[in-house]
Amino acid sequence: MKKFLKKAKGVFAVGLAAVLLSTSAVATEDYDSVLPDYLQSDESGGTLNYNVATGEVTYTPASETESYSNETEGFSPGYDPFANEDDDSENSIQPYMADNRVKVNNPQNDGRCRNTVYIEVTLQSGKVISGSGFMIGPNAVATCGHLVCDDGFGEDGKSWSWAKSAKVYPALNTGTNQAPYGFAYSTNFICGRDWAKNLNFEDDWGIIILDSNIGNKVGWLGLRWQSDSYNGEHIMVNGYPNIKGNSWDMYMCRGTISASYPKLLYSKNAYISQGNSGGPCYIDSNETGYTAIGISSHHPWNSDDAVFCRITETVFNEFIKYRVSTL
Amino acid sequence: MTVKRIISSIMVCAAVFTLSSCKSTVKDDFYEDDLPQPTISEIPEMTTEFTEYDGNTEKISVTITNNSNKNFNHGEQFFLQKLDDEWRYIKCQGPWNLANYMIKPSQDVITTFDLKEHVRLPLLPGLYRIGFYEDKGESTPVAEFTIKE
Numbered sequence: 001m002k003k004f005l006k007k008a009k010g011v012f013a014v015g016l017a018a019v020l021l022s023t024s025a026v027a028t029e030d031y032d033s034v035l036p037d038y039l040q041s042d043e044s045g046g047t048l049n050y051n052v053a054t055g056e057v058t059y060t061p062a063s064e065t066e067s068y069s070n071e072t073e074g075f076s077p078g079y080d081p082f083a084n085e086d087d088d089s090e091n092s093i094q095p096y097m098a099d100n101r102v103k104v105n106n107p108q109n110d111g112r113c114r115n116t117v118y119i120e121v122t123l124q125s126g127k128v129i130s131g132s133g134f135m136i137g138p139n140a141v142a143t144c145g146h147l148v149c150d151d152g153f154g155e156d157g158k159s160w161s162w163a164k165s166a167k168v169y170p171a172l173n174t175g176t177n178q179a180p181y182g183f184a185y186s187t188n189f190i191c192g193r194d195w196a197k198n199l200n201f202e203d204d205w206g207i208i209i210l211d212s213n214i215g216n217k218v219g220w221l222g223l224r225w226q227s228d229s230y231n232g233e234h235i236m237v238n239g240y241p242n243i244k245g246n247s248w249d250m251y252m253c254r255g256t257i258s259a260s261y262p263k264l265l266y267s268k269n270a271y272i273s274q275g276n277s278g279g280p281c282y283i284d285s286n287e288t289g290y291t292a293i294g295i296s297s298h299h300p301w302n303s304d305d306a307v308f309c310r311i312t313e314t315v316f317n318e319f320i321k322y323r324v325s326t327l
Numbered sequence: 328m329t330v331k332r333i334i335s336s337i338m339v340c341a342a343v344f345t346l347s348s349c350k351s352t353v354k355d356d357f358y359e360d361d362l363p364q365p366t367i368s369e370i371p372e373m374t375t376e377f378t379e380y381d382g383n384t385e386k387i388s389v390t391i392t393n394n395s396n397k398n399f400n401h402g403e404q405f406f407l408q409k410l411d412d413e414w415r416y417i418k419c420q421g422p423w424n425l426a427n428y429m430i431k432p433s434q435d436v437i438t439t440f441d442l443k444e445h446v447r448l449p450l451l452p453g454l455y456r457i458g459f460y461e462d463k464g465e466s467t468p469v470a471e472f473t474i475k476e
Binding site for chain 2: 120125126127128129130131144146147151152155157158201204240241242244245247272273274275276277296297298299300301302308
């Protein structure tokens with residue numbers, strides 16, 4: 001019996017060895033170790049403001065952000081410097097493509113499009129990424145968080161960092177008047193601390209402060225937040241998707257909101273793709289006109305649905321701060 | 328008492344072996360077979376940092392050299408294939424951001440693929456290739472690497 005017991009122990013030892021051998025060494029990257037000091041604490045909420053010239057970062061706790069609305073909703077009107085002039089918006093957005101998108105040929109002539117911007121972001125490594133955004137004030141652009149800081153933005157092409165700089169062109173197009181309002185450079189990048197630390201798409205909003213008041217030339221969309229669902233709401237989405245190597249033409253698509261979550265909005269029939277990041281998701285409201293309710297963000301884990309970072313009360317309050325020039 | 332110990336030792340061994348063989352069951356939902364084969368381009372060139380990786384490697388960095396005379400654009404979404412009898416897709420899942428990554432002519436850049444975020448690990452041993460997912464059938468460069476035994 002003892003012999004048998006010894007054999008059984010041997011089998012057990014072999015089994016244990018097999019398990020240990022089958023558990024390969026895990027190659028891990030200690031994510032926290034590459035984050036800057038100001039992201040190491042467990043605090044949540046608040047915003048970070050990165051000065052592009054000095055590299056200085058300022059943190060504003062959530063408790064210090066002023067509220068511009070009541071408890072269930074908020075609205076801030078848009079501004080259109082050409083409001084009294086005719087536009088050719090209907091002529092400029094035909095025909096729709098099979099995927100429900102339409103190229104906007106003359107975005108400068110369309111009040112809901114001229115404030116959409118093309119953004120070219122240079123990373124610390126020299127790599128360039130492009131995306132979209134929309135003016136929210138004279139020198140402020142709303143966009144997504146993953147255009148202002150992210151993993152892979154560092155000098156080594158791998159680590160977390162802020163972007164190095166951004167160049168912003170309202171209403172860029174490849175027609176005869178390609179940059180009708182010129183361009184402006186970034187002076188500051190702003191995003192929620194929760195985005196910077198966790199890179200969670202629920203907090204994927206950002207702001208780019210510009211070195212000129214280019215927004216006064218093109219205007220800005222209205223902004224809205226509400227605690228109620230947006231399900232069934234008809235939306236329009238502007239942006240600069242890369243189509244066959246060209247990312248300098250604006251496209252608009254239409255759709256409906258299919259699901260509303262506290263921080264995200266989903267659409268099954270609005271088609272967005274690479275380059276759309278940061279563009280406005282907006283409604284045409286009888287009461288408030290063209291009004292942004294979300295920001296193009298990502299495709300979810302299992303489908304090509306369009307997912308927008310929702311303009312929540314927090315995001316709304318951050319955006320409203322920049323309705324006036326900071327220059 | 329001794330018999331009890333023998334039986335419990337055998338049961339523990341059986342459980343241990345069952346758990347250690349779980350790797351093979353991963354294989355059943357490892358692949359995604361519904362996608363058409365990608366169109367591969369030689370330009371730009373893309374090479375992995377190392378030729379061989381551990382199956383639990385969480386991130387793989389590649390150098391992309393744009394030796395053409397026009398911009399090369401790609402998105403965040405990537406595909407991963409393993410060579411069995413043919414190249415077969417490994418399941419890769421979002422979320423994927425919608426930024427457009429541009430590499431200018433003559434530019435070298437390092438891009439990192441986050442396997443941990445999008446692929447079920449560990450990868451099984453074998454030859455793999457990784458490239459950018461293109462839903463409109465456009466071509467993409469790929470980089471090959473080996474997952475060691």
